[in-house]
Amino acid sequence: MLDVKMLCLAALMGREASGYDIKKELERGSATGLYEASFGSIYPALARLAEEGNVIVRNEGNGRRDKKLYAITAAGRAHFLKVLAGPLPDEKYRSPFLFAMLFADDLPPERVRAMIDHQIENWSMKIRLIDEMTGTCSGGAGERFVNGLGTATLRAGLDFLQRHRAEVEAATLSRPPVGRAPVQTSSTQAAIGAVE
Amino acid sequence: MLDVKMLCLAALMGREASGYDIKKELERGSATGLYEASFGSIYPALARLAEEGNVIVRNEGNGRRDKKLYAITAAGRAHFLKVLAGPLPDEKYRSPFLFAMLFADDLPPERVRAMIDHQIENWSMKIRLIDEMTGTCSGGAGERFVNGLGTATLRAGLDFLQRHRAEVEAATLSRPPVGRAPVQTSSTQAAIGAVE
DNA sequence: AGATCCATGTAAGACGTTACATGATTTG
DNA sequence: CAAATCATGTAACGTCTTACATGGATCT
Numbered sequence: 001m002l003d004v005k006m007l008c009l010a011a012l013m014g015r016e017a018s019g020y021d022i023k024k025e026l027e028r029g030s031a032t033g034l035y036e037a038s039f040g041s042i043y044p045a046l047a048r049l050a051e052e053g054n055v056i057v058r059n060e061g062n063g064r065r066d067k068k069l070y071a072i073t074a075a076g077r078a079h080f081l082k083v084l085a086g087p088l089p090d091e092k093y094r095s096p097f098l099f100a101m102l103f104a105d106d107l108p109p110e111r112v113r114a115m116i117d118h119q120i121e122n123w124s125m126k127i128r129l130i131d132e133m134t135g136t137c138s139g140g141a142g143e144r145f146v147n148g149l150g151t152a153t154l155r156a157g158l159d160f161l162q163r164h165r166a167e168v169e170a171a172t173l174s175r176p177p178v179g180r181a182p183v184q185t186s187s188t189q190a191a192i193g194a195v196e
Numbered sequence: 197m198l199d200v201k202m203l204c205l206a207a208l209m210g211r212e213a214s215g216y217d218i219k220k221e222l223e224r225g226s227a228t229g230l231y232e233a234s235f236g237s238i239y240p241a242l243a244r245l246a247e248e249g250n251v252i253v254r255n256e257g258n259g260r261r262d263k264k265l266y267a268i269t270a271a272g273r274a275h276f277l278k279v280l281a282g283p284l285p286d287e288k289y290r291s292p293f294l295f296a297m298l299f300a301d302d303l304p305p306e307r308v309r310a311m312i313d314h315q316i317e318n319w320s321m322k323i324r325l326i327d328e329m330t331g332t333c334s335g336g337a338g339e340r341f342v343n344g345l346g347t348a349t350l351r352a353g354l355d356f357l358q359r360h361r362a363e364v365e366a367a368t369l370s371r372p373p374v375g376r377a378p379v380q381t382s383s384t385q386a387a388i389g390a391v392e
Numbered sequence: 393a394g395a396t397c398c399a400t401g402t403a404a405g406a407c408g409t410t411a412c413a414t415g416a417t418t419t420g
Numbered sequence: 421c422a423a424a425t426c427a428t429g430t431a432a433c434g435t436c437t438t439a440c441a442t443g444g445a446t447c448t
Contacts, residue, residue, distance in 0.1 A: 010299070041428085044430090085303055092289075092291075100284060102342050103209065107277060128354070152355070160344060164345075215399080262400075263400090
């Protein structure tokens with residue numbers, strides 16, 4: 001339900017835009033970090049939206065060449081809001097960082113430290129980006145709410161990292177650098193026989 | 197880099213398992229909510245891993261029929277950790293809830309309220325799941341860290357929702373139920389002409 | 393006996409990204 | 421003038437999900 005067509009409609013809810021503009025909006029607009037799409041999916045999506053009447057095209061030949069400006073129609077607006085008001089798919093948080101941290105006990109301590117440093121940098125930057133966005137364009141109550149929620153959770157994450165990083169980093173120090181390395185659990189060991 | 201093969205290896209880091217077991221582990225193990233995979237991707241992935249020597253198969257005929265138990269090899273273990281220690285892709289948070297909330301100003305107030313209620317339910321349940329997991333199986337320092345981080349951010353999110361929901365819900369009340377409805381911004385209006 | 397869980401696998405189809413092909417305009 | 425940005429589109433490719441095909445075992 002939240003496919004590229006929906007993303008395009010979302011971008012067009014605010015203003016008329018070209019495919020190129022939409023990509024930028026998704027990169028550095030209010031949905032930044034939430035959703036994104038490539039040209040290879042945006043252009044076909046816009047074509048389909050136009051066929052369906054959810055969007056209209058206007059060829060802007062402002063001196064230069066062909067630039068297609070898309071605008072959402074009343075039908076498109078209605079469709080977009082209907083979908084948003086309908087049942088939404090589950091949220092998904094894909095974090096290679098957290099995934100890796102699950103195996104912190106088996107990773108070299110320097111690596112774990114570097115990962116946490118990197119994550120702190122990362123989340124700090126995201127907070128800064130949100131702050132900038134909130135500063136420049138005000139946006140509606142919805143946007144303010146989303147930005148506030150983002151900031152609150154990111155801050156909580158940062159806080160946790162700084163307060164508890166010592167615990168994971170210590171865990172890796174209490175064993176050989178490469179992890180449990182050559183050792184396997186006895187049950188696995190028994191099951192395998194000669195592995196390599 | 198974090199494809200289905202990596203997920204299988206991750207599941208096999210702890211214990212020997214069948215494809216079926218791995219799916220369950222991803223559903224209700226420590227990586228719950230982080231990553232998942234379907235049978236249609238798990239079985240082919242295990243076959244490839246076996247070809248590559250990162251995993252070995254053992255046919256368990258414990259009375260019943262064919263059940264294939266996979267175990268990670270030393271090579272597989274090394275490969276898994278090498279990838280984890282290498283450059284990781286960006287994290288992605290796909291939240292249909294937050295996406296929808298961006299347009300809270302255009303949605304019916306009951307809908308916004310329902311969405312927030314639903315999200316509170318959702319996050320509360322996730323915290324409960326983590327608590328249960330932390331209670332039953334202790335896990336290493338890495339797992340404790342990830343669970344703690346998850347709990348901390350979820351709690352911060354819940355806290356924000358409860359403290360600031362009035363703001364978004366109020367915004368929708370100060371205008372007709374369907375949103376800005378028939379009105380469009382003057383610039384868009386001008387650009388379109390007769391839309392429908 | 394019927395439902396549900398355990399268990400594996402394949403094929404088709406959806407969806408999206410990357411790379412390619414092309415070219416104008418602006419900026420340093 | 422070279423490099424970056426603006427701008428659109430297609431084709432190949434990869435990856436994952438859904439649905440299908442199959443059947444034993446366990447629980448009610």
